[in-house]
Amino acid sequence: MSELSVGNSPELLATDLRRFSRSASTSSASSTVDGGAETPSIEVPLDRLSVLDVLENLALSTRINQINYTVRRKGGEIKGLALRQRDRVLRGREEDIDRLKRRFLTSLSRFEAKWEDAQVVSQREKLAFAFGLGNVFASGLLLGAHPEWFHVWYSVQMCYLMPIRIYSYRKRSYQYFLADLCYFVNILLLVWLWIFPGSRMLFLSTYCLAYGTLAWAVITWRNSLVLHSIDKTTSAFIHVLPPVVLHCIHFRIDDDYKGQRFAGAAELKSLNLWEGMLWASFWYAIWQTLYHIFITVRRKEKIKAGYLTSFEWLRRSYKDTKLGLFVNGLPEPFPVLAFTMIQFGYQMLTMIPCPLWYHSKYLSATFVFTIFMVASYNGATYYIDVFGRRFQKELGKLQSDVATWQNSSTPPSPVASPQNGNSVTSVDQHAAGDDDVDTIDLTDDKENDRPPSSLKATTNAPGDNEKAAMKIERLMNKEQDAVDAKKDR
Structure with a gap:
């Protein structure tokens, strides 16, 4: 015992104790086998058990507990890692879905903007x-x-x-x-x-x-x-x-x-x-x-x-x-x-x-044709009345703008008109373009909110009324010529 303990480190002492216990158990087992009886288990007499055997058994159970604790801890870490990885994948999928949604909505908005372009x-x-x-x-x-x-x-x-x-x-x-x-x-x-x-x-x-x-x-x-x-x-x-x-x-x-x-x-x-x-x-x-x-x-x-x-x-x-x-x-x-x-x-x-x-096929045909003609007449009413009113409003606005330009002490500039807030240019530039008639909005189903103008704005305005009237008439003639030219094409 003194040889095991004196001058050795704790690790060497534990190693010697396990070797001593193993040799004792082996000698006991060999003595029972030499007797000629084949026993399925090894029995060590209680009087031959030493303190080292008891300590070794206690150390073995402690080691097993440590291994179990380590396995459970590692299992918990692996499980937590798997859960974190799953959450990361799910968050990545949600972010991808949100990104796709934003991209789709952006594309749809861009398409609608192009679709509503004039x-x-x-x-x-x-x-x-x-x-x-x-x-x-x-x-x-x-x-x-x-x-x-x-x-x-x-x-x-x-x-x-x-x-x-x-x-x-x-x-x-x-x-x-x-x-x-x-x-x-x-x-x-x-x-x-x-x-x-x-x-x-x-x-x-x-x-x-x-x-x-x-x-x-x-x-x-x-x-x-x-x-x-x-x-x-x-x-x-x-x-x-x-x-x-x-x-x-x-x-x-x-x-x-x-x-x-x-x-x-x-x-x-x-x-x-x-x-x-x-x-x-x-x-x-x-x-x-x-x-x-x-x-x-x-x-x-x-x-x-x-x-x-x-x-x-x-x-x-x-x-x-x-x-x-x-x-x-x-x-x-x-x-x-x-x-x-x-x-x-x-x-x-x-x-x-x-x-x-x-x-009666004749009465049936007459009834169907009558219904079709009513729909056609309603469409003609829409074209003549609704479009005509809108064109008249736009023309009255243009006449009011001309009267404002004639009565202004400064030359016309491409700024908003003080009466209706629309962006205008000089009358000569507006009358010179053949395609300006196409810019009048005649396709919106809603009524135009701008107040209708009339010729009173021109006739009651002080200044060169005759000159303004001549320019208005010339402008109207050019717009009508432009419309006729487009129809001929």
């Missing part, structure tokens, strides 16, 4: 005018030469006009107008054309709704065929084209082809008004229920916040009429109920002539 708007409206006019020509050509393809032509147009309508209405917060009955009737027509063409009931319902409420809405809602505006052209087409499609299927295509392709139309030999009203009322009830659930109830807060619906638009438009005063004076929720009943009665009233249209 030159782009002008070019887009020119293309829209050419497209609308070509569409009318192609529709007439198909109706006369190949009526069996007209329903395909209608379906193709709806496939690209409706996405544009949805985008433009959502941009202007008019998306709740898309739940109106006219869109529901167009969906019914498409479902009958391509999914259930053999359904007599669906054909009868669609026919009564299309020739009833949908067609007469051109008159009540003043739909206008304004060819340069895709929005107004779409509104006119979704009300005019469904009756044309049904007229073409019922009167224009061959009976054999109609029996094979549109069995529901071929089966309906005559139109019974009461049956048509019954089935049309069934689909009207379905539409009205869905409209009430998804628009009136679920979107109630957004409608109160300022989003327009057809009901709210009618309440505001006819608030000064007797019917409007009556409906708006009812307590809630009776205005909605009154509006529903009035619309249902209007639908029943417009369906009364449907048997006449169904049994």
Whole structure:
């Protein structure tokens, strides 16, 4: 014992103790094996156990505990590292998603800015005018030469006009107008054309709704065929084209082809008004229920916040009429109920002539042509009255600017006019450009907020009135010549 402890370090002492204990255990084990008995375990007599054996066992359990603690600590560190790595990856993904969102919104804003650019708007409206006019020509050509393809032509147009309508209405917060009955009737027509063409009931319902409420809405809602505006052209087409499609299927295509392709139309030999009203009322009830659930109830807060619906638009438009005063004076929720009943009665009233249209192709053609002419007349009124008023306002503003320049002691400079705040240049420069007429905004659907000017600003102004009048007349002549020259081109 003295040899182990004297002059040795603690590490050497522990090593000697373990070697001594191992040798003692080995000698004990070999003595039991030499006896010839094969024992599965090694038994050491208690009197041969030493203090070193006990200490070694205690040191071994302490070492095991240290190893367990180290394993748990390392496991915790690995787990924490994995969690931190996961959070870092998730944060990186969120940052990437936010970056992509910002990039998309920036690109969308840049696209909208280019889309609303004056030159782009002008070019887009020119293309829209050419497209609308070509569409009318192609529709007439198909109706006369190949009526069996007209329903395909209608379906193709709806496939690209409706996405544009949805985008433009959502941009202007008019998306709740898309739940109106006219869109529901167009969906019914498409479902009958391509999914259930053999359904007599669906054909009868669609026919009564299309020739009833949908067609007469051109008159009540003043739909206008304004060819340069895709929005107004779409509104006119979704009300005019469904009756044309049904007229073409019922009167224009061959009976054999109609029996094979549109069995529901071929089966309906005559139109019974009461049956048509019954089935049309069934689909009207379905539409009205869905409209009430998804628009009136679920979107109630957004409608109160300022989003327009057809009901709210009618309440505001006819608030000064007797019917409007009556409906708006009812307590809630009776205005909605009154509006529903009035619309249902209007639908029943417009369906009364449907048997006449169904049994006479001449009356049907006359009715469809009349609806188209009403839309065209509304478009002509829009062009003449609205555009004419705006052009007159711009011309009056220009005359007022000329009078201001003539009465000013300083020469005109490209600064804002004191009367209307618009940037102007000298009258000679404005009159010399042939393309200045194109800069007048004649395409905005909203009324111009600038106050209209008149010739009184020129005639009542002191100074050289005659000279100013001559320049105004010369300017008007040059603008008219420029317009005529562009028309000739």
